[in-house]
Amino acid sequence: MHDTDSSRPAAATVPLVLASTSPARLATLRAAGIEPERIASHVDEDAVGRALPAGDPATRTARLVQALARAKARAVLADDGARRTVSGRRMRDIDGLVLGGDSLFELDGAALGKPHTPEVARERIRRMRGCTGALHSGHWLIAWRGGRIVAEVGAVDRAEVAFGDISDAEIDAYVATGEPLEVAGSFTVDGLGQAFITAVSGAPSCVIGLSVPVVRRLAGELGVAWPRLWNR
Numbered sequence: 001m002h003d004t005d006s007s008r009p010a011a012a013t014v015p016l017v018l019a020s021t022s023p024a025r026l027a028t029l030r031a032a033g034i035e036p037e038r039i040a041s042h043v044d045e046d047a048v049g050r051a052l053p054a055g056d057p058a059t060r061t062a063r064l065v066q067a068l069a070r071a072k073a074r075a076v077l078a079d080d081g082a083r084r085t086v087s088g089r090r091m092r093d094i095d096g097l098v099l100g101g102d103s104l105f106e107l108d109g110a111a112l113g114k115p116h117t118p119e120v121a122r123e124r125i126r127r128m129r130g131c132t133g134a135l136h137s138g139h140w141l142i143a144w145r146g147g148r149i150v151a152e153v154g155a156v157d158r159a160e161v162a163f164g165d166i167s168d169a170e171i172d173a174y175v176a177t178g179e180p181l182e183v184a185g186s187f188t189v190d191g192l193g194q195a196f197i198t199a200v201s202g203a204p205s206c207v208i209g210l211s212v213p214v215v216r217r218l219a220g221e222l223g224v225a226w227p228r229l230w231n232r
Helices: 023-031 045-051 057-075 118-128 168-176 192-196 204-208 212-221
Strands: 016-018 096-107 110-112 132-145 148-163 197-201
Touching: 016 023, 023 204, 045 057, 057 096, 057 110, 057 132, 057 148, 096 118, 118 168, 132 204, 132 212, 148 204, 148 212, 168 192, 192 197, 204 212
Parallel strands: 016 096
Antiparallel strands: 096 110, 096 132, 132 148, 148 197
16 A cells, blocks of 8 residues: 655654664664664573474574574564553553564574684684585564564575685684684674675675565564564
8 A cells, every 4th residue: 555645744754673782783773763672582582492493404593594584673672571561652562563682693504603712713714714604594573562462474595605725824813802702603794804705796785694685574574574574
């Protein structure tokens, strides 16, 4: 349905709650015109992985990243989460959307999350140099009304990332900055790590951790026009 009467008031902005404290996801949404509320989502990622059905090994990374995104979005709407206060209002009193996201880098069939330690980051980057892998970003969007979930949808986006020939000295210097320690796959495409990436095939925002085109599509599936999320 298209509204062509410009004299009518614009539809009210729909609030978006981001179930993440990721600076990269926040920056991506801000660049897209959205200032989300943020709530840290505490999820036992290992437990989510153990509960994942065996299925096809070739699709495990995509299925896992989707399950993690779903768990994170739902976690902030659990009984305790619904009592949280966001901008002076309880979550249970807010009608809007809740977005969960997660990313994993797949290399040679193995799913790589955050390395956390310099040793793991260094070993991973050595494996990645001169190779191409896939960054999977999972998204889960929930329509939240009157203190309950009324609908939810999800999708996974994928981007291919090719790395150049990185020297050991460059790897040591990069790891020493601390940047690769808390990002999926041990690299960034929008920071110091971009110098080591030779090509990206897919949505750039997917590699950062949140595919804006996918979020727009999911919002549409929930009946929310993308411009209604703009609040910046």
